[in-house]
Amino acid sequence: MPFVQIAGSPLLPGTHPIDLYYRDIRRDIGLRAGVPLLVLHGGWGYEVYPFDAQIAALPDRRLVIPDRTGYGKSPRVAAFPARFHEAAAIEHEALLDVLGIERCAIWGHSDGAVIAAIMALRRPDRVTAVVLEALHVERAKPRSREFFLMMTDHPDDVSPRIAAKLAGEHGDDYWRTLLGAAGRVWLDIAATPEQDLFDHRLGELAVPALVLHGADDPRTEPGEIDRVAQDLPGATIHVMPGAGHSPHSERNASADATSVAVSFLRSRA
Numbered sequence: 001m002p003f004v005q006i007a008g009s010p011l012l013p014g015t016h017p018i019d020l021y022y023r024d025i026r027r028d029i030g031l032r033a034g035v036p037l038l039v040l041h042g043g044w045g046y047e048v049y050p051f052d053a054q055i056a057a058l059p060d061r062r063l064v065i066p067d068r069t070g071y072g073k074s075p076r077v078a079a080f081p082a083r084f085h086e087a088a089a090i091e092h093e094a095l096l097d098v099l100g101i102e103r104c105a106i107w108g109h110s111d112g113a114v115i116a117a118i119m120a121l122r123r124p125d126r127v128t129a130v131v132l133e134a135l136h137v138e139r140a141k142p143r144s145r146e147f148f149l150m151m152t153d154h155p156d157d158v159s160p161r162i163a164a165k166l167a168g169e170h171g172d173d174y175w176r177t178l179l180g181a182a183g184r185v186w187l188d189i190a191a192t193p194e195q196d197l198f199d200h201r202l203g204e205l206a207v208p209a210l211v212l213h214g215a216d217d218p219r220t221e222p223g224e225i226d227r228v229a230q231d232l233p234g235a236t237i238h239v240m241p242g243a244g245h246s247p248h249s250e251r252n253a254s255a256d257a258t259s260v261a262v263s264f265l266r267s268r269a
Contacts, residue, residue, distance in 0.1 A: 003073075006094040010087035011069035012077060020095060021073035022066040025055055029062045035128050035269050036062040036104045038092065040112030042134070042246070043182045045071045047169040048162060049109060049246040053254050057262050064104070066095055068115075070178060072169050078177065080185040085111065085197060089118040096126070105269035107131040107261065109246060110219070114197050117205060121198065124206045128269040131261050132235075133212040134245050137202060137228060138221050140193030141186065147219070148190075151183030202231040209235040210264040212257050214243030214250070236264060 002024050008016040023046075037058065039051055046065060055063060067074040068088050081087050092115065096104065105128045108116030113135040120127040141148070150157050155176040158166070166175040189197075196202070209232055213225050229237055238260050243253035248261070 004095060004098050006091070006098055009069050009091040009094070010081065011084060011091055012075055013081075015075070018069065018075050020066055020069070020075075020091075022064055022095065025063040025065070026059075027062060029060065034061055034105075034266070036064055036101055037265065037269075038096070038101075038104045038106045038116075039063055039065040040088075040092070040106060040108035040115050041065070041068070041071065042110030042112050043186075044162075044166065044179070045169050047072075048165050049249045051107075051248060053258050054107070054248060054261070057258050058265070061265075064095075064099065064101070066092065068092070070181065076174055076177075077181060079181050082185065082188055084185055085114045086118055088115045089122060092119060093123065093126075102126065103128055105129045105131075105265055107265075108133065109248065110134045110136070117198065117202065117209075120205055120207045120209075121201055127207050129208040129210070129265060130205075131210045131212060131264065133248060133257070133261075134214065134217055134219065135211060135228060136219070136224075137196050137198065137231070138193070138224055139189045139195055139197060141190055141219070141221060143221055144186070144219050145190070148183040148186045151179040152187065153180075153183075155179040202228070205232060205235075208264075208268040210261060211235050211237040212247055212261060213237070213239045214245060214247045214253065215239050215241045216243060217245045219245050 003019045005017050070077040106116040113132040116130045120130050240253045247253035247257040
C-alpha cells in the first residue's frame with residue numbers, strides 16, 4: 001500500500017513527520033497523457049462515495065487520491081482545527097511536493113471541493129482546472145444542523161450500510177470519533193455566519209472551474225448555488241435534477257456527472 005511521508009501537517013500540529021496513505025492510479029503513465037488528477041474526498045472519507053466510474057472513464061490519466069489526515073489509513077485525530085479546509089490544502093500541497101507533481105487538475109467533493117478551491121486560490125500556477133462537486137460556500141448551515149448533531153451525538157443513527165462502509169475504511173473503534181470530530185468542527189464553523197469558507201475570495205478564482213451540483217443536495221442552503229454562480233461568472237455550472245450530495249457516485253447521476261467532468265478535464269487539463 002502506498003504511503004508518502006511529509007514533514008508535518010496543520011491538521012495534526014506538533015507531529016513530525018507523518019505518513020499519508022494515497023491511491024496512485026496509473027502512476028506509470030507519467031507525461032504521456034494529461035496532467036495528473038488529484039481527487040479529494042468529502043467529510044466521511046473516500047469509500048462512502050468512491051470514484052470508480054471516474055477512474056474507469058479516465059484510462060489515460062494518472063489519479064492521485066489521498067486519505068487526508070484523520071481519514072482511512074492516514075493518521076487519526078480527535079478533533080479538527082477551525083480552518084481545517086485551509087489546513088488540508090496545505091497538507092495536499094506538501095503531498096504533491098513529495099510526489100514531484102508540479103501541476104495537476106483537482107476534483108473535489110463536498111469538503112474536498114472547498115479544499116480544491118482553496119488550493120486553486122493559493123497556488124493558481126499549480127492548478128490547471130478544478131471540478132467542484134457539492135461545493136460549500138456558506139459557513140452557516142441551518143438545514144444541516146441536525147445532521148451535524150447526529151454525527152456528533154448519535155453516529156449510530158447512520159444506516160447499517162453506511163456504518164459498515166465507515167467501519168471498513170476508518171476502523172471499528174474510530175469511525176464514530178471521526179464523525180464526531182467532523183460534526184463538531186462544522187457546528188463551530190456555523191457559529192461565525194458573517195464569514196464564508198473563502199474569506200470572501202471565491203470570486204478571485206482564476207483557474208477554469210466546473211461546478212457539479214445535485215439539485216436535491218440536502219447539504220446546500222437556499223441560494224447557495226446562486227451565490228456560487230454570482231462569484232464565479234466564468235465557471236461552468238452543471239446542476240443535475242434529482243441528484244443529491246454525491247452526483248459522481250449516485251446511480252441516477254453518475255453517468256451524467258462523469259461525462260460532463262471528463263469532457264471538461266480533457267478540454268482544459
